[in-house]
Amino acid sequence: MSRFYRFILNFGIAVVLVCLFLTSPAYSLAASDAKIPEGDLFKLGIEKMRHGSYPEAIQDFTEVIKLKKDFAVAYSNRCLAYLQLEDYQNAIADCNQTLKLTPNNVEAHLNRGLAYYRQGDYQAAIADNNQVIALKPNDFRAYYNRGIVRGMLGNHQQAISDYNLALTNIPQSSSLLEADVYNDRGLAHFELSDLKTAMIDFSEAIQLNPNDYRAYYNRGCACGRSGDNSCAVRDFTESLKLNSTNAQAYLNRGIAYHQLGHEPAAIADLQKAVEYFAQQRETTLYDKAFLLLKNLQQQLSSLSEIALIPRDAKTKEYGVSS
Template sequence: MGNLWRLFVSVIIVFYLTFLTLSAHSAPLSITQITASDFLELGVDKMRGGNYQEAIENFNQAIEVEKDFAVAYSDRCLAHLQLQDYHQAIADCTQAINFAPDNFEAYLNRGLALYREGDYLNAIVDYNRAVVLKPSDFRAYYNRALARAGDGKDSEAIFDFNLALTQIPQITSLLLADIYNDRGLAHFLLQDTQAAMLDFNLAIRLNANDYRAYFNRGCACGRNRDDFGAVRDFSQVLKLNPSNAQAYVNRGIARYRLGYHLDAMSDLQKASKYFDNQGKRVAYEKTLDLLKNLRQQISSVTEIALL
């Protein structure tokens, strides 16, 4: 499954542009009249359009005009996050916090950058501060849960997932599905398969098009030796995400245990092809080894049956 934890991007603060209507006799604005807020809002517009590098240039201009403009640093952090420049994102949010120590978004965004770098402990420190600043905002609890899970603290992660569920707006069903899915993973890692299954079922009910919840439920079925259920869920994963090599591997194993040996071999062959195409050499080699072992076992069973 690789990194099990889906990373949660902070919601960008939305600023609304106010357009001034000039009369026929009004003079055009000079460059010196453009404020830091004007540049900021241009950058936010670029962010909405996915033009992150151009957004950074606008945020740079805002900061040139107003050196201590904390919001510009915080928003530039978001642009760097989108470009996966986590080091610069951390630096920008740190500067934002220096200028505005109660900047909730800056703590949230710096925590995300730290999480992306694998620095879970410092990410948790930032999320702790965010929780203090806005105890009713589900994002801080959810992000802290992911960081705690990344640090192997699954019980604490479940506690935070529960808190996030009490604060999240109920209309956001897709976000609810994400939280149930991630909480299910924490239960699964704690060997509480029953609780994990309940969460994966809820996630699927809320978002029937998210292949991750089917994948995770398939793994839970496999642990319970419900191979028919595992085949069902991994098949759904492949409908939604046809190049998911690990789903082919897992379905192949379930099919082998059910006695569908030819189907199992076919799944493993497809998995090895996708791993090879994706450049995942370790997974490719392991799948070939598994395929070889299954062939030997099938051959051995056939020989015994013919004696």
């Protein structure tokens, strides 16, 4: 499983918390004045980036760099393409080159910080975000990204402080990004066992972005941890309406149904969880879901056998006549 997901499993309910990292958005692509000979080729690379043709965009930016080795924005945009392809070593190399040519390049620090994060080099990621904050103190992305990294390091109170700063500086028109910050701040409160505040944050995220399955899912986890399994079932159901292949939601809703005594529904959900975990090659979670399903089916089988024993079976066993 990718390190971008956090798993918390306890006896009462299996909680899978999804935490997404904010990448540099598409509008961070640096433009060219097109007055240089390689301008058209550069523009072509930008257009391919916008259409998701990342390998082709890399080829175009590489040709631009061959023609003009000190063209910083070509390195910067090629870095973004490498990030999209999860080629973090090359992304970092291009960001390094960008920063050699333009030392105070905020986007290069943001993108290199993201690459370091995804490699698991959290201290280097924090250092890049610190540099962004020093250069541009009102850039909410650096606070948000640093908060994510601090959360991964277990520094949840510091993460909350960074999320607060991100919310203070975020543009008013960015409701979807604001929802992401509330969702991740809710995760930090959850980690600190402040379930009430976590649910408030998840609810705020849902209000800002009703189509984000993660916020419903995470609030369902908080409900389950609080012992409110009806609330958990409701939120997992809403999450599955938005993402019908979320195996973790089936697993956790199945456990919630079991806690409520709705065994057929629990078995159906655990079967779905097993199916999707198998498809997604999530071996560890597949094994957990399969074991839960097997145990629950065995319990129901035993109850059925007991229920089928006739009332006079004991007297017949001992041969006592009426």
